[in-house]
Amino acid sequence: MNQKKFRVGGNLLQEWSLYKGQAARRRQALASAQAPEGGQEALGLARLLHPAQQHVVVKKIETQREDCKTFWLGPDQEAGQSELAPFLPGQHLALTALVEGSPVSRPYSLMSSPAQARQGLYGLTIKAQGLLSRYLVEQAKVGDRFTLTGPEGDFTWQPLRDAPHLVALASGSGVAAFLSMARAVREGDLNLRMTLLYTCPWQDGFLHKKELDGLQGSGVEVRYFCPDCPDGSLEPLNAAQVDRAAGQEPYSLFWCGSHEAMAAFEKLIPQLKTKPQSLRAGEGSVWCAPQKGKSFRLRVHARTVTYTIEALPGETLLTAMERAGIAAPAPCRAGRCGFCRSRLIRGGYRVAPGFEGRLKGEEAEWLHPCCTYPEGDMEFEIYPV
């Protein structure tokens, strides 16, 4: 039988005396330490690149369509924000606003360029779909103040991985990330050639068409497609159109849009005659059609504390926790980073479209509250940092 052996005697006493008071000594040493030369600048740069939070104010609102607006956000000087964090075209921000007294957040792709961020402006095009987006489109006004986390995300063109020719497939508001890239190409912040194939179910529903048309010829080419164009002036998008856009040179293929559109784009890939050097799918949005009626009771364990809270119809577990004042970890709020992973104890749930894999096998024992909706009373454990 294996038995653990414990050392006793002089050596152990010696070690104990070495460690005695070590925490206090470490604190003292840290407090009196000199920062290495340049350390403060490095710290300042790190804070600018990766802020815990940004405070912004709405500077301007542009109506794109009845159900869709562009919000231009600037730093909220009153909240101590003097500049905006830089970002890579294709990244997103998570915006938090108070909706009916509860904090609600959602990620949105930036449609503005890095140069505009340097001048103190972020642009987000938001379609009235889901609790927060509907609130923003229907009620937000110039002067409203919000908080942001991010920029985040790896739906970005990288010169080491991607080809200098980018073929981009967009549908609906999924064009936002590509508009940001196209602006960056024109402004010299992205050194690539881009062919954007933009498809929309309605011939007159293309977002940002005027800006996109204005970008044509500066390293950017835009072609429009419509699956069911009434006058036949636009063709539906198919694999042959993608091959034609790709041409003979190496290219990378990126796509972004609603979950249905993303699935349709992905069906084109096996039909291509050309072979993309790299593939990159957009980060989509975390959104489920809300279910009417019932709210549910959630028991949430966070270390030594257990909360009992209510989830309103159509709320993610994350939103319900935030509304109840529970500081749940959620850097991306988009089902991407895995940081909010929590342990299911009991209860049924559904996930936002695109995250169905999480309902299978071992994954089903774990939740990502940012993209999970309760289907009854639930109990789960979160891991706050």
Ligand code: FES
């Ligand atoms: S916050 Fe990133 S996966 Fe949930």
